Amino acid sequence: MSDTPSTPPAPDCTEPRTALTPPEVEALVRGICFKTGPPRNVGVEVEWLVHELRTPQLPVTTERLEAAYAALRSVPLRSALTVEPGGQLELSSAPAASLMECIGTVSADLRAVRSVLAEHDLGLVGMGHDPWHPPRRYLHEPRYDALEACLDRTGPAGRRMMCTSASVQVCLDAGYEEPGPLGHGRRWWLAHQLGAVLVAAFANSPLARREPTGWRSTRQLLWLEIGAGRAGAPPLDGDPRQAWARHVLDSPVMCVRRDDGPWDVPEGLTFREWAVSGAPRPPTREDLDYHITTLFPPVRPRGFLELRMIDAQPGEDGWIIPLAVATALFDDPEAAETAYRTVKPLAERALALPAPHNPLWIDAARHGLADPELHEAAITCFAAAVEALPRIGATTEVTDAVAAYLDRYVIQGRSPADDLLDRVRGTDRRPHGKDIRT
Numbered sequence: 441m442s443d444t445p446s447t448p449p450a451p452d453c454t455e456p457r458t459a460l461t462p463p464e465v466e467a468l469v470r471g472i473c474f475k476t477g478p479p480r481n482v483g484v485e486v487e488w489l490v491h492e493l494r495t496p497q498l499p500v501t502t503e504r505l506e507a508a509y510a511a512l513r514s515v516p517l518r519s520a521l522t523v524e525p526g527g528q529l530e531l532s533s534a535p536a537a538s539l540m541e542c543i544g545t546v547s548a549d550l551r552a553v554r555s556v557l558a559e560h561d562l563g564l565v566g567m568g569h570d571p572w573h574p575p576r577r578y579l580h581e582p583r584y585d586a587l588e589a590c591l592d593r594t595g596p597a598g599r600r601m602m603c604t605s606a607s608v609q610v611c612l613d614a615g616y617e618e619p620g621p622l623g624h625g626r627r628w629w630l631a632h633q634l635g636a637v638l639v640a641a642f643a644n645s646p647l648a649r650r651e652p653t654g655w656r657s658t659r660q661l662l663w664l665e666i667g668a669g670r671a672g673a674p675p676l677d678g679d680p681r682q683a684w685a686r687h688v689l690d691s692p693v694m695c696v697r698r699d700d701g702p703w704d705v706p707e708g709l710t711f712r713e714w715a716v717s718g719a720p721r722p723p724t725r726e727d728l729d730y731h732i733t734t735l736f737p738p739v740r741p742r743g744f745l746e747l748r749m750i751d752a753q754p755g756e757d758g759w760i761i762p763l764a765v766a767t768a769l770f771d772d773p774e775a776a777e778t779a780y781r782t783v784k785p786l787a788e789r790a791l792a793l794p795a796p797h798n799p800l801w802i803d804a805a806r807h808g809l810a811d812p813e814l815h816e817a818a819i820t821c822f823a824a825a826v827e828a829l830p831r832i833g834a835t836t837e838v839t840d841a842v843a844a845y846l847d848r849y850v851i852q853g854r855s856p857a858d859d860l861l862d863r864v865r866g867t868d869r870r871p872h873g874k875d876i877r878t
Contacts, residue, residue, distance in 0.1 A: 482613075511556050539838075
């Protein structure tokens with residue numbers, strides 16, 4: 441949720457600049473949200489919970505986190521390293537020219553990060569939601585003070601999302617301007633339907649305060665509870681650019697930034713209303729850019745498509761599986777066509793309601809692959825990904841790892857969430873796997 445690479449600097453945010461009108465906002469958003477062309481680049485943002493290396497159930501003091509993060513700032517990394525509001529650690533790759541380049545870069549950075557953290561007796565834990573600890577703010581900055589005040593209006597889910605959640609976010613090019621399997625319109629639609637399958641297949645957050653929540657993906661439940669204004673997608677009918685531009689205009693403003701003192705947190709003020717009224721001050725281009733970073737739909741267009749629905753995964757290399765699966769299903773034309781045809785019948789269950797606040801996404805988060813239709817779709821999509829990975833340059837090791845995930849979890853109608861539930865219930869039957877080495 442830090443959005444560090446795209447967040448404009450706060451200083452001088454109220455100095456005189458050209459104010460924006462609603463038509464100007466719509467034109468700007470339409471121009472920047474989908475950068476079309478051949479799908480070439482791939483990226484990933486991996487978030488981790490940071491805990492005691494040997495006993496992750498124990499809380500880590502703020503002082504220990506500060507010391508570890510200070511040491512990490514001196515480590516040369518190719519990925520951007522940021523810290524989330526609750527102290528979670530995030531690595532965001534630069535755009536890579538291939539899947540394997542992305543995997544290689546982030547894997548090397550993670551090895552360096554783990555080495556430094558180990559010197560402080562800390563480690564990275566891949567779970568979508570902290571199963572042990574209540575939310576606790578680590579970062580106290582104006583952005584997160586404002587975000588907390590804004591999200592508190594809809595209940596406790598916002599603080600839990602800020603401080604106790606982690607994900608794997610896959611970033612893919614928007615696609616061609618023209619229609620077809622790799623066209624931006626098809627990829628936008630596919631992301632919102634296949635997204636439910638990815639939620640179910642990679643669910644890994646069934647616990648809170650050491651107890652089952654009743655959801656395979658509690659992290660996705662939190663996004664549901666935060667509400668459509670902050671965490672919902674636009675309707676899928678019509679042109680994607682137009683739909684997203686209207687969504688940006690009609691979504692509530694999180695904050696009006698100030699040069700000094702607390703930022704204003706208006707209630708119920710949309711960006712459209714702000715642009716029309718000009719109060720408490722006229723919004724600028726910098727305000728628009730910032731507003732977009734405060735919207736957290738499951739698929740966010742940032743020139744490219746940012747897939748935000750996947751829980752953090754277990755193991756040192758578990759994050760590679762969803763990255764490889766999503767890249768194969770979007771960037772290989774044959775696999776993309778298979779995925780499209782497979783998930784098309786699922787769209788009826790969404791009842792034309794935007795994700796994630798529709799029955800399809802809710803069932804995916806609650807039941808995972810225990811849902812028969814999602815189970816069947818996942819098997820077909822994962823099999824297509826396994827076939828496609830060699831065509832997009834994946835190594836045998838990565839392809840075999842996806843195939844092993846298909847056998848171990850997908851075909852069995854399970855996800856890593858079921859392993860966690862088995863441990864809690866004393867019915868652990870997990871086979872011992874091995875890490876993926878690239």
